[in-house]
Amino acid sequence: MSEAPAAETSAPRPPRRRASAVAGIIARGEPLVWLMGGAMAICVAMIGALLFFVAWQGLRTFWPVPVVRVETVAGNAVVGEVTRQDRYRPESFFLDALPAGAAEAARAVVRANDGWASRRLVRTGNYELTSEHFTWVSDFEARPGGETRPPWALVLERQSWGRFYGEPVGFLVDGERVADAPADVWRLFREHHAGVRALWAERVRLEREDIGRVNHRIEKERLRLRELELLHGADSAAWRDAKAAFDVLEARGQEEFRVLQERIAGINRDIARYSMALRVADGSESSIALGDIVRAYPANRLTREKLRLYAARWTSFWRTTRGQQRRRGVPRHFRHGHDDAADVVSSSCRSACWRRCTCANTPRPA
């Protein structure tokens, strides 16, 4: 109601006194404001993208991915997890190495892409068989239609040699094949694995703690004896008394060693009873002892278990990290019970282990 008279009174005013629309638009400087906002957006995007990239790379590390089987034109097969993809310019000798017909097709493909080709990095594991953990597979190398996801492909995380990829073909107890069908093998594996790993943990405990305790006791006494020898001489009465006591203690220690060694040997025998036969990429079979397997899963049959597996991997990652912080200061290879390292370290390193370790279970190098 009050607006109408106001409009009437303003009507006779010359219109040029009112700020014009164009002046308002120019004065707001919208384009430059947007440029400033855009610059800020770029800054935020830069840091956001970087943090996202780091987080993504870290978080996906433990996520279980399917296992693929790629048959190549050369007649081989590659089984493993695809970890990376990229484009590259294949050298001509690389194409020449392909079988005749395939080489021609590959050249055509590469030519059509201006000399570029894509390839995938496949984590193939099975290091003790192939001497490599990863293999590049170019797209033109793959046989058309030769890519499958083997339903029963197992991924084994092991104490040594890294991962193992294969299809279960047998479960062995005392060297006897008790199951052939993958489903049965997998069922038996799940039945026995936890028990075998418990035995393994018991063995590690015996080696790491019990033997170490005995050893430490003997070493302490030996040093005390030596101290007396330095103080009073090797012929003094005090030393002779201490020596007699030490001999008794050492004999007792050796007896304890013997008992522990026997227990360890027994556990080792129990662990060695169970193993699993797997067929690897080239069709041959390989047998893996259950005690060596930390974790196994049928990668292409996982549904909800994926999440559980992911969580389990993170848990063991944290456990290992914390455990290592506790035992910080001693290189891993020199520590007691270095089962996982013993197989991969060189013999010189192993002899160093033997010299540094005071525990009895470390095998003396040949």
Add this chain to the structure above:
Amino acid sequence: MVEAIPENAYTGEYPLARFLYVYMNYQARLAARPAAPRVHPLHLQQAGAAGRGEGRLLSPSPPTSPASTLKKVGILHTAMDEYRVLGFTFLSDGALRLYRLDTGEALAEQRPLGVRVPTASSFAIRDGDVAFGFEDGSVQYGKLGFTARFLDSAALPAGLADMERGDIRTLGEGVVERTPDGQFRQQILSLVLEEPVVIEAGMAIRHVDVSMKAAGNVVAALSDSGALHVNEIISRRNLMTGKVTVRAIGGRQQLDPALVGGVKWLGLSGLGDNVFLVLRDGTVQRYDTRDVRNLSLSEAVDLVPEAGAELTVANFLIGKTSLVVGDTLGRVHVWSRIKPDGADTADGETLVLMHAFEGAGSPVRALAASARTRMLAAGYADGRVDVFHVTSGRRLGSLQMEDPVDAAVRAVALGPKDDGLLAVSGGRLGLWDLNIPHPEVTFAALFRPVWYEGYTSPEHVWQSSSGTDDFESKYGVYPLVFGTIKATAYAMLFGVPLALLAAIYTSEMMSPRLKAQVKPTIEMMASLPSVVLGFLAALVVAPFVEGIVPEVLACLVAIPFVILLGAYLWQLLPVHVSVRLQRYRLLFMLASLPLGVWLGFALGPHVEATLFAGDLKAWLTGRVGAATGGWLLALLPLCALAAAVFSSSVVNPIVRTRTRTWSRAAVARLDLAKFLLLCLATLTMAYALSGLLAVLGDLRGGVLSTYVQRNALVVGFAMGFAIIPIIYTISEDALSAVPEHLRAGSLGAGATPWQTTFRIIVPTAMSGLFSALMVGLGRAVGETMIVLMAAGNTPVLEWNIFNGFRTLSANIAVELPEAVRDSTHYRILFLAALTLFAMTFVVNTIAELIRQRFRKRAYQL
């Protein structure tokens, strides 16, 4: 505390000061007093009392060969051992005389070649390789050198047990010294000769030289018949009998037999690919011997073209590529083989005069090259001996041989460690201590172009080490300074606009609540360690960008375009809508970013196809496509700037008067049309201009050139992470610190936030903004890990954005762990640090002056 005085610097107790001292005082033209070669004659006496009595100048014993009277016996070679206790002269009659250098006592005369008299000989600068030619046309080579061995102190030979530390005694044909550690070190001279090789049966060899290569030794010889022979010597040991058979494979070139007498010196290059024949008339004939079976004359050069000057002596420098010649005027000239474009010689290479040392008039009589550096000693007929450093062009010092009989220097030798100088005159043997720290350093050698061996012209080069001992160190600091500037420039070009604009937006346009979230987010960038940024830049960003270069270039244009387009579209919104949406405006801005990226990626292939001949990397090499694309790339920002200025100063006033009565929507539409037209105009103008400029020149080879994976573009981006947060946060603080009453007053007087920001706030905060820029600059200049990992570390002098560089800081990080302590290299790295400091100091001083001006203006408000 060690004081930084010349004395301390000189004794090495204060390394940096010592370096500074050396560096300041060692300019080529300065007469460097205390640091000049500490030349003092140790023993200036006739060699042996008996020799003096019999009037024999050098030898205490009568010469074995009856033919060689004193005048006729020349000195082929002289040398000293690394401990400066033993020296020898090899005479032209085949005799070898050994001297104790601490007393001058002549030890023995040996005849290592037996009764034979060599007709030709060559002595290598290092490693003791020698070759002798004989009357019968055979050549024999081997090793002549000093060997040290430590005597068992339990079973010492008689008469040595009472030696004090530092004592020197004669033992047989060698010398025993008790070292400061108490050991007995025996020093002897030994000559091991291989089986003789017959080059040309029955023809005396007049000149010979040998180069030891890994594949086999190469021997060049000139025989009496006038034939130049170049042979590869292959020796095989029979596994069954152990007998060594020596075979020579090679070719010959028949020269004019009359020429043979005129040949002064023959030299075979270190790689065995060239033979130099220096004639008495001052010319040199260079033969191409890369194919030993097929020798050919490459060129003939007059080394001493001046009338009245004659060549007196010629020799190689270490590495056997540079030729040193002395003449009767006393000049020492260094000639080296280069491969210039369009050389008219047979093999495309030519000898050029690289370094020249003027003489004092007395003829040069002897030359000796150092076995480890580009140092050179020259002996003159008046008894003077000068020491030069070839690369830096310095005359390091001069000393005088005192000899009443015949002072003319007949032979000189530098100690194997460059710490002694041995000179032989007519009747005396002189030994000087040399103490020449860092002869290769002068101000000019560090900061000016220097002509290095193998380079076609003087250049700035940094190459501190190489695989061989013959290597000429190249300490040009300028490429590193350049790399630092390049890294800083590209980083600032990327980071400064982003950081400043973002800071202004955050401070002036954002609600405090949002600001409290955004500011820490961007500051989080600063929390990333630069080694992580470098790692990501080198291993993630660089390979990624390599595959999408055209797209990246298109994005640089597309993203600002889309953002601006968003602004003009925003203006189209009715007022009541835009006011309501004001708080979400930032979201729209954020959304325009992926749109811009999408547009860039969509345009990328088309840009590559139309401007860069379909293949950007091939185009960058300059082999395909027209120059227009490069110019367009460079001109587009400039044209955009011109269009913006044109728009605000010419178009806007016209629009303002003509559209006074228009509605807001109509004006907004007009504004959008204006923007699009100006974009089109920018593109057209840039294209037309670049077409014009493409006729005149090409940016390729300059700012744009061959693509390298680790390049300035990637470094600029990664360094953005380092400098953006700093510039951003300081600028933001400076803007926020502007008194609120200024802002309130301006807004209250009717100014828009935009007008308030740019007319009031930014000018007031200018000193703070400038400080922010300078802090960012300082961070960019000193940044090490990002450039170390992502810049490729090649010290090249190119502005090419697609190429790497090496900065001062990265260079220090790379080389300091490897540098020998207190060596020239080590100290130059400290100099690099000092240069870095000087650069930042100068920049910061200028910045502070400017900042204070801004501040004064701000206070006047």
